[in-house]
Amino acid sequence: MFKKRSVLFIAVLLLAGAGFFGMKMMKAKDVSDTVKEIHPFLGSIKIYISTTGTVYPKNRLEIMPPVSGRVESVLVKEGENVKIGQTLAWMSSTERAALLDAARGQGDEKLKYWQEVYKPIALLAPINGEVIVATTQPGQTVTTSDAVLVLSDKLIVRAQVDETDIGKIKLGQKAVIALDAYPDTKIDAFVEHIYYESETVNNVTIYKVDLVPENSPEFFRSGMNATVDFIVQEKDGILLIPAQALHKDNGQDYVLLKQGEDKGPEKRIVQVGITDDKNYEVLSGLTAADTVIITTKKYVFPSGGTTGSNPFLPKMPSAKKK
Numbered sequence: 125m126f127k128k129r130s131v132l133f134i135a136v137l138l139l140a141g142a143g144f145f146g147m148k149m150m151k152a153k154d155v156s157d158t159v160k161e162i163h164p165f166l167g168s169i170k171i172y173i174s175t176t177g178t179v180y181p182k183n184r185l186e187i188m189p190p191v192s193g194r195v196e197s198v199l200v201k202e203g204e205n206v207k208i209g210q211t212l213a214w215m216s217s218t219e220r221a222a223l224l225d226a227a228r229g230q231g232d233e234k235l236k237y238w239q240e241v242y243k244p245i246a247l248l249a250p251i252n253g254e255v256i257v258a259t260t261q262p263g264q265t266v267t268t269s270d271a272v273l274v275l276s277d278k279l280i281v282r283a284q285v286d287e288t289d290i291g292k293i294k295l296g297q298k299a300v301i302a303l304d305a306y307p308d309t310k311i312d313a314f315v316e317h318i319y320y321e322s323e324t325v326n327n328v329t330i331y332k333v334d335l336v337p338e339n340s341p342e343f344f345r346s347g348m349n350a351t352v353d354f355i356v357q358e359k360d361g362i363l364l365i366p367a368q369a370l371h372k373d374n375g376q377d378y379v380l381l382k383q384g385e386d387k388g389p390e391k392r393i394v395q396v397g398i399t400d401d402k403n404y405e406v407l408s409g410l411t412a413a414d415t416v417i418i419t420t421k422k423y424v425f426p427s428g429g430t431t432g433s434n435p436f437l438p439k440m441p442s443a444k445k446k
Contacts, residue, residue, distance in 0.1 A: 160418040161382060162369065164410050168360040169400050172353040173292060177283035177301070177335070179348040181256060181276030187212060187247055192267045194221040195260055196244055200273070202258045206249045212273055213247040215266070220244065253277040256346055279344050280334050281313065283352040287329040292356050293318060299335050304349045312338045315354075357398055363410065364403040369418045370396065382415040389417050 196214045200206060216224065220242045227235040257274035266272060281301050285293055293315060301311040317334040324330075335352065337344070369379050377396050380389040394409030410416070 158420045160420070161415050162366065162418060163415060164363050164365050164406055164412050166361055166412070167364045167403065168358070169362065169364070169398055169403060169405060170355055171357040171398060171400060172300075173285070173289045173356055174351065174353050175283050175285055175289075177281045177350045177352045179279055179303070179344060179346055179350060180282050181278070181346055182280045182334070182336075183251070183253075183277045184256075185251060185253070185275045185277075186271035187249075187273040187275065188271055189215055189247065189266050189268060190245065191217045193217040193245070193265070195262055195264050195266060195272060197262050198258060198260060198273070200255050200258060202255050204255045206253060206255060206275065208249055208252050210249045211246045212249055212255075213260075214244045215247065215272070216244050247272060249275060251275060251277055254279075276346065278336070279340055279346060280316065280336050281350050281352060283333045283335060283350075283354075284325065284330040285333050285354075287322065287331065289354075290318070290331045290333075293333055293354055298355045298358075300353045300355070301335065301337065302351045302353075303343075304351070306341075306343060307351075309341065311341065313352075314338065359398060359405065362397075363406040363412065365394075365406055365410065365416060366403055366418065367399065367401060368420070369416050370394075370404055379410065380417040380419070381410075382417050 193216050196216055198213045200210075200212050206212065223238055223242060224235065227238045253275040254277075255273060256276045257271070260266065260270075260272045283299075295315055295318065297315045299313045299315065301313050302309065303311075313335040315333055316336045319332040319334075322329050322331050365379065371378050371380070376393055378391050378393050381392040383390050392409055392414075395407040397405035397407050399405065
């Protein structure tokens with residue numbers, strides 16, 4: 125019981141000391157205004173909606189054998205581009221595989237005869253695309269439900285967009301993709317499809333959006349995670365001012381304009397457009413030749429001699445005069 129009371133007493137002392145120090149800090153004096161002069165400048169503003177996505181094949185096609193049997197050879201490898209009708213692999217049916225195995229025991233001439241008479245089955249590419257899975261090895265037994273190879277016509281990024289933002293996404297809209305594995309490489313893309321049916325992810329309603337890269341880099345891989353920035357609004361070559369320069373009064377936006385050495389600043393009403401929270405677009409009221417004044421308060425805390433002392437902290441003994 126005594127220990128609990130001691131801990132409680134110490135906690136009260138610390139809180140009181142913190143409050144006392146906070147009151148002293150609040151007595152900081154306003155020394156002066158820091159004045160900065162700038163000119164409106166030409167630049168660009170881009171307004172984004174940021175979300176996450178995953179790289180997927182747009183059309184994922186599994187190449188399955190027409191009959192059960194054995195894979196004799198695979199002619200392609202992962203990452204290789206193939207054309208429609210191209211032979212991807214050769215396989216033997218179960219009967220042909222058994223016949224060839226029996227012929228091997230009768231000599232090379234017998235084996236060659238049956239290889240010519242009983243032709244293997246060719247697995248052909250039904251689309252133009254890229255081989256994204258090629259893990260089946262020659263000699264491996266397969267059934268009609270096994271995928272020998274997997275093709276993809278092209279890789280896309282499927283993003284998840286919150287329902288509060290989906291109304292700002294349009295077909296053909298530009299976006300920028302950055303893969304988590306290659307964050308410094310920015311990939312331009314456009315919206316190809318917006319799904320109509322929603323999904324609930326972590327109690328949040330989202331809609332899937334498919335984006336097609338304008339130029340898919342070689343390191344694009346199915347399953348990679350990505351950050352997607354949808355460009356909602358974009359303007360280039362517009363007149364801008366920093367957000368700190370803009371003030372509001374009675375619903376009007378204004379800036380402080382420099383008039384001269386002996387004159388005070390002029391309050392100039394301006395009309396602004398879009399903003400990215402760093403800069404504002406100036407629609408009217410300013411030109412690039414105007415000088416805008418930005419004022420910020422500069423504070424300094426009292427020196428040690430005027431702050432007083434904390435009564436809850438032990439005092440250092442003063443030096444004795446000789």
